[in-house]
Amino acid sequence: MAHIVHMLSPSDWDTFEQTGEYRPNSLSEQGFVHCSKPGQIVVVADVAHAHRDEWVLLLLDESRLESPVRYETNEDGGSAFPHVYGPLTLGAVVDSFEFVRDETGFRLPDGMLNYESR
Secondary structure (H helix, E strand, C coil): CCEEEEEECHHHHHHHHHHCEECCHHHHHHCCEECECCCCHHHHHHHHCCCCCEEEEEEEEHHHCCCCEEEEECCCCCCEEEEECCCEEHHHEEEEEEEEEECCEECCCHHHHHHCCC
16 A cells, blocks of 8 residues: 655645545646655655645545556656645545644654655
8 A cells, every 4th residue: 555645734634624625726737736755745845835834744545546646756857756636535545644843844743654664
């Protein structure tokens, strides 16, 4: 079972839980939902999402996603990141974790450490 993570605001997570489906702006603007492997998310958060101290990490089971996942590299040819080409649905969410930044940056939540190397 392969796991990927998606980072979203607490208010977006509340809405997702109520509606059962999540369509972030990137889906309409870029055609996909940005995700990461658990071992990638801390670097992504520290670089691209340090403007906010509180996030929610969703642990997703790739096999339960209703939309295709493609691993793609960015323009600089670095690491491949999973992109979901459709909305996220609650059926794919394995767990959710509070993701908080402190004075040193973000840290992978303890409950997610088991999934980091998978």
